[in-house]
Amino acid sequence: MNSTAEIEQSxxxxxxxxxxxxxxxxxxxxxxxxxxxxxxxxxxxxxxSNPRTEHTPYYRAEMLRRLYRRFFDPIGRVFPQWVGxxxxxxxxxxxxxxxxxxxxxxxxxxxxxxxxxxxxxEIMRIMRAIATATGNAxxxxxxxxxxxxxxxxxxxxxxxxxxxxxxxxxKEVQDCxxxxxxxxxxxxxGARMLYVPLAGAHTIVPQAIxxxxxxxxxxxxxxxxxxxxxxxxxxxxxxxxxxxxTKEAEQLKAEELIITExxxxxxxxxxxxxxxxGGHLPFRVRSILEVLDEYVREGRLHLDSSRNIEPxxxxxxxxxxxxxxxxxxxxxxxxxxxxxxxxxxxxxxxSYCCGAGSGLVAVPEWxxxxxxxxxxxxxxxxxTGASLVITSCDNCRQQIGDLSEHYGLNVExxxxxxxxxxxxx
Amino acid sequence: xxxxEIFGAAVALAGAVIFxxxxxxxxxxxxxxxxxxxxxxxxxxxxxxxxxxxxxGMAPWAKESARRHWVAYIRGIIVHxxxxxxxxxxxxxxxxAQMPSPLRISLVAxxxxxxxxxxxxxxxxxxxxxxxLLSTPDDYFSLALVTLFLASGAASAARIEFLPAFxxxxxxxxxxxxxxxxxxxxxxxxxRVFIGLFFGRRxxxxxxxx
Numbered sequence: 001m002n003s004t005a006e007i008e009q010s011x012x013x014x015x016x017x018x019x020x021x022x023x024x025x026x027x028x029x030x031x032x033x034x035x036x037x038x039x040x041x042x043x044x045x046x047x048x049s050n051p052r053t054e055h056t057p058y059y060r061a062e063m064l065r066r067l068y069r070r071f072f073d074p075i076g077r078v079f080p081q082w083v084g085x086x087x088x089x090x091x092x093x094x095x096x097x098x099x100x101x102x103x104x105x106x107x108x109x110x111x112x113x114x115x116x117x118x119x120x121x122e123i124m125r126i127m128r129a130i131a132t133a134t135g136n137a138x139x140x141x142x143x144x145x146x147x148x149x150x151x152x153x154x155x156x157x158x159x160x161x162x163x164x165x166x167x168x169x170x171k172e173v174q175d176c177x178x179x180x181x182x183x184x185x186x187x188x189x190g191a192r193m194l195y196v197p198l199a200g201a202h203t204i205v206p207q208a209i210x211x212x213x214x215x216x217x218x219x220x221x222x223x224x225x226x227x228x229x230x231x232x233x234x235x236x237x238x239x240x241x242x243x244x245x246t247k248e249a250e251q252l253k254a255e256e257l258i259i260t261e262x263x264x265x266x267x268x269x270x271x272x273x274x275x276x277x278g279g280h281l282p283f284r285v286r287s288i289l290e291v292l293d294e295y296v297r298e299g300r301l302h303l304d305s306s307r308n309i310e311p312x313x314x315x316x317x318x319x320x321x322x323x324x325x326x327x328x329x330x331x332x333x334x335x336x337x338x339x340x341x342x343x344x345x346x347x348x349x350x351s352y353c354c355g356a357g358s359g360l361v362a363v364p365e366w367x368x369x370x371x372x373x374x375x376x377x378x379x380x381x382x383x384t385g386a387s388l389v390i391t392s393c394d395n396c397r398q399q400i401g402d403l404s405e406h407y408g409l410n411v412e413x414x415x416x417x418x419x420x421x422x423x424x425x
Numbered sequence: 426x427x428x429x430e431i432f433g434a435a436v437a438l439a440g441a442v443i444f445x446x447x448x449x450x451x452x453x454x455x456x457x458x459x460x461x462x463x464x465x466x467x468x469x470x471x472x473x474x475x476x477x478x479x480x481x482g483m484a485p486w487a488k489e490s491a492r493r494h495w496v497a498y499i500r501g502i503i504v505h506x507x508x509x510x511x512x513x514x515x516x517x518x519x520x521x522a523q524m525p526s527p528l529r530i531s532l533v534a535x536x537x538x539x540x541x542x543x544x545x546x547x548x549x550x551x552x553x554x555x556x557x558l559l560s561t562p563d564d565y566f567s568l569a570l571v572t573l574f575l576a577s578g579a580a581s582a583a584r585i586e587f588l589p590a591f592x593x594x595x596x597x598x599x600x601x602x603x604x605x606x607x608x609x610x611x612x613x614x615x616x617r618v619f620i621g622l623f624f625g626r627r628x629x630x631x632x633x634x635x
Binding site for chain 1: 455456458459460461463464465466468469478482483488489490491493494497498501553554555556558559560561562563564604605606608609612613615616617619620623624627628629630631
């Protein structure tokens with residue numbers, strides 16, 4: 001058994017090695033470009049909701065910068081105090097870990113506020129990776145990532161139960177469309193699209209209704225799109241979780257992989273996964289939002305906006321919007337499906353995070369933190385006068401539902417797909 | 426040449442050499458780091474993203490923080506324009522006597538304003554609790570160097586006798602630039618290119634939304 005001192009030393013060595021290995025050109029630039037001007041301060045929803053020094057983006061990033069300078073900066077190694085370099089300690093690593101996971105949702109809003117464009121989220125990602133490697137990551141996120149890997153390795157154990165459940169859901173689809181021919185095919189070879197849902201009927205039934213209505217050639221995937229290892233900044237595990245889906249798509253020879261309304265699930269498969277698998281994937285990756293927008297524009301889905309008359313607004317998920325470039329697609333579908341659409345202010349590139357992104361929503365002990373971090377979003381929603389909030393990310397949806405209860409907003413939440421089903425003619 | 430002029434010129438030349446070596450080392454160290462190329466098919470244009478990052482992406486009407494911190498935004502622009510002008514003035518300074526008087530007066534005005542705004546940086550940094558907490562001796566030293574650089578530039582544009590002092594201060598400033606906070610002048614360009622490529626590729630940086 002190692003002594004506490006040895007364990008601590010080993011953690012510090014790991015932290016130093018990881019810092020050396022993970023700091024690529026982009027991160028190095030983010031570390032060295034900041035002049036601590038403080039202009040990013042109000043861009044952060046944490047600071048806006050609770051104006052404290054620890055909630056400013058440059059304070060958070062500076063904590064890692066000081067460690068980095070001590071190890072790698074020529075001046076920091078010789079005259080640490082001159083550049084504020086700090087020696088790494090176990091206590092410091094724990095503090096960095098807590099900060100990286102609970103005080104930043106990696107929303108990247110501060111990048112666009114910064115005169116340089118410093119990517120503080122990339123610095124926080126490095127902090128998360130170090131925390132994960134040194135055993136300081138939230139246990140819940142680690143367990144969820146491990147469970148997903150286990151599921152991928154033992155797919156046969158749950159396959160039959162899953163098929164039975166889907167059969168039940170198929171009846172709901174048939175009832176809604178009034179057609180016994182409507183189907184939820186699972187793992188069907190030759191289907192043009194492989195649709196990847198989340199755990200929960202709300203990401204299967206509405207989409208199945210819309211695919212059937214649009215007469216799409218599709219099949220439902222066995223695995224869910226969520227990838228908790230991404231929140232841990234654990235590249236190896238992230239790849240293993242994503243591999244479950246890519247293998248299924250390849251086996252079924254699907255032309256397209258369609259990700260459900262899941263912010264990080266989309267960004268992971270659309271933008272990150274190709275890097276892990278060494279290049280282009282043998283299928284196209286799209287969000288269900290892009291598909292629905294296409295159906296509406298091509299006339300494959302007919303929506304009647306008079307069926308949704310309540311004041312409706314849309315919250316941009318940071319992953320889909322600011323990190324994924326999906327701004328207009330959901331808006332076009334919502335405008336076709338709802339008659340009283342109102343924008344949140346600010347929106348799109350300037351949209352504020354809901355306060356629960358990047359895994360925060362999955363850790364029960366951080367519920368108070370995310371309620372406070374979401375105060376700004378709650379106020380934004382209230383200002384629109386909307387009674388229905390549409391969001392295309394399940395994390396955001398849960399958070400906005402919780403915010404509604406916490407702040408007495410009295411709003412309902414829905415996905416774009418659910419709204420479209422209500423407007424279907 | 427007087428002793429002062431020889432001393433000032435020698436410091437400036439030595440500073441320029443250290444600056445060049447330091448800058449090359451900085452670029453090599455940065456380029457030595459791996460760069461993860463994005464491999465996913467593009468949604469937008471990386472080239473247009475870079476163009477956006479250097480143009481509209483810095484405009485106050487597209488940048489909420491510039492509107493919110495408009496004083497700091499204007500101060501930043503004036504200080505940096507002054508610095509670049511002072512760098513050009515440094516190169517041209519051996520021919521100062523031949524410079525037309527209106528140009529010299531304009532430069533005096535610009536550098537003086539730049540120096541005053543540079544000096545104001547101390548007040549800004551010390552008055553904000555978070556900035557004060559995070560500021561290092563390097564921050565204050567860099568600010569002092571830049572302020573002196575501009576002030577001595579203004580003085581020498583006004584009176585040629587101050588030129589040796591301007592050269593000496595310029596030499597010290599140049600020598601320190603690649604090692605302290607002032608190296609951000611290089612990383613500014615790196616950062617804008619990176620965000621332009623990254624977000625441009627993803628179709629995030631669009632010139633106009635629907």
